Amino acid sequence: MPTNVSPEYKKAQDQYRKARDPADRLRLLREMLSTIPKHKGTEHLQADIKTKIKELTDELAGPRKGAARGGPLQTIRPEGAAQIALLGPPNAGKSSLHRALTGSRAEIGPYAFTTRAPLPGMLMHEDVPFQLVDLPPVSADFMEPWLYNALQPSHAALLVVDLHDPDCAESVVAIRARLAHKRVTLTDNWQGRLPAGLVPADWSPAASASADGAPRARTDDGEGELADPFRVLLPTLLLATKADLGLDPAEVAALLELGGARFPALAVSSLTGLGLGRLGPLLMRGLAIVRVYTKAPGKPPDHHRPYTLFAGDTVEDLARLIHRDLAASLKFARVWGRSGKFEGQQVGRDHVLGEGDVVEIHA
Numbered sequence: 326m327p328t329n330v331s332p333e334y335k336k337a338q339d340q341y342r343k344a345r346d347p348a349d350r351l352r353l354l355r356e357m358l359s360t361i362p363k364h365k366g367t368e369h370l371q372a373d374i375k376t377k378i379k380e381l382t383d384e385l386a387g388p389r390k391g392a393a394r395g396g397p398l399q400t401i402r403p404e405g406a407a408q409i410a411l412l413g414p415p416n417a418g419k420s421s422l423h424r425a426l427t428g429s430r431a432e433i434g435p436y437a438f439t440t441r442a443p444l445p446g447m448l449m450h451e452d453v454p455f456q457l458v459d460l461p462p463v464s465a466d467f468m469e470p471w472l473y474n475a476l477q478p479s480h481a482a483l484l485v486v487d488l489h490d491p492d493c494a495e496s497v498v499a500i501r502a503r504l505a506h507k508r509v510t511l512t513d514n515w516q517g518r519l520p521a522g523l524v525p526a527d528w529s530p531a532a533s534a535s536a537d538g539a540p541r542a543r544t545d546d547g548e549g550e551l552a553d554p555f556r557v558l559l560p561t562l563l564l565a566t567k568a569d570l571g572l573d574p575a576e577v578a579a580l581l582e583l584g585g586a587r588f589p590a591l592a593v594s595s596l597t598g599l600g601l602g603r604l605g606p607l608l609m610r611g612l613a614i615v616r617v618y619t620k621a622p623g624k625p626p627d628h629h630r631p632y633t634l635f636a637g638d639t640v641e642d643l644a645r646l647i648h649r650d651l652a653a654s655l656k657f658a659r660v661w662g663r664s665g666k667f668e669g670q671q672v673g674r675d676h677v678l679g680e681g682d683v684v685e686i687h688a
């Protein structure tokens with residue numbers, strides 16, 4: 326890794342890592358390539374950036390007619406508060422969960438490799454939509470060559486396992502290894518703390534917040550500022566599904582032990598709905614989602630639809646979310662709620678917003 330890159334490169338890289346929209350990512354990759362110092366120490370990274378530009382350009386151009394690589398549309402444009410990928414071995418019950426959680430028509434089959442292409446759907450938690458992406462399975466023998474690409478815009482993963490499958494622990498190890506090979510890491514490091522192991526029945530986001538204090542800042546997982554920009558870190562929640570067939574908490578613990586991770590885990594059933602209602606609060610807390618409501622001067626706040634941010638996000642981040650150009654023309658904001666010192670306080674673009682804040686943007 327190079328040690329002396331320019332501030333312009335650093336800025337483009339930071340923005341790239343935050344960006345989820347494919348067109349934005351392509352623009353930022355080009356910016357990275359034009360600002361990276363051209364010397365021996367950056368040759369690897371330059372080649373990586375060029376490869377990513379090629380992949381993303383091809384993908385944005387859409388499937389080519391008669392092209393050998395054709396395949397399904399790989400990347401789902403993120404919508405809602407966060408994009409969550411459903412990962413797991415064949416036949417584990419991923420598509421069944423997708424149906425039960427989002428009301429989608431995902432194809433379900435009593436055999437392996439039913440799902441062949443990514444499918445988005447929305448899971449509502451109160452007024453917060455999460456985008457769930459159903460994906461083809463990953464096994465020790467096979468992973469779709471484009472799958473790691475589909476994970477680039479995701480914020481987190483649900484690792485779905487069927488504990489009644491005698492190979493499930495080996496599958497978890499194999500999936501993590503295959504993804505790691507493509508620089509995708511399934512981690513237990515959520516921005517907001519979640520309990521490790523089977524989440525206790527009385528767990529609640531509020532109790533967790535008071536016990537653990539503020540969510541952790543987003544980190545590069547211990548790496549310095551020049552951490553591999555193409556590494557994908559997916560905070561992961563293990564879903565032990567088909568719990569209607571009986572599920573022993575000791576088995577979940579054993580699986581986590583063998584799988585070599587300290588993931589938080591939840592027992593669920595698509596058939597009976599068991600545990601499904603607990604997913605939303607876990608995602609809210611784990612991803613440290615903050616919702617804010619906007620208002621126009623002299624008007625009441627719009628409480629119909631929140632804008633969702635991540636803990637630590639600022640007035641400027643909110644402006645960018647409302648409209649691409651608003652961040653540039655932003656002058657100040659007024660804030661009512663948790664993050665202000667008093668109601669209607671005037672704040673600058675770097676002001677960090679809090680859950681439930683009402684914000685009036687002045688541009």
Ligand SMILES: Nc1nc2c(ncn2[C@@H]2O[C@H](COP(=O)(O)OP(=O)(O)OP(=O)(O)O)[C@@H](O)[C@H]2O)c(=O)[nH]1
Nearest residue numbers: 416417418419420421434435437438439440462595
């Ligand atoms: N009893 C029970 N069976 C389930 C549950 N969820 C899924 N199944 C069954 O498990 C089988 C596989 O379900 P799918 O949802 O297609 O699994 P998948 O992980 O999407 O499979 P692939 O797309 O092949 O990777 C089907 O026969 C489902 O009916 C559940 O919660 N309880």
Ligand SMILES: [Mg+2]
Nearest residue numbers: 419420439440
């Ligand atoms: Mg499926």
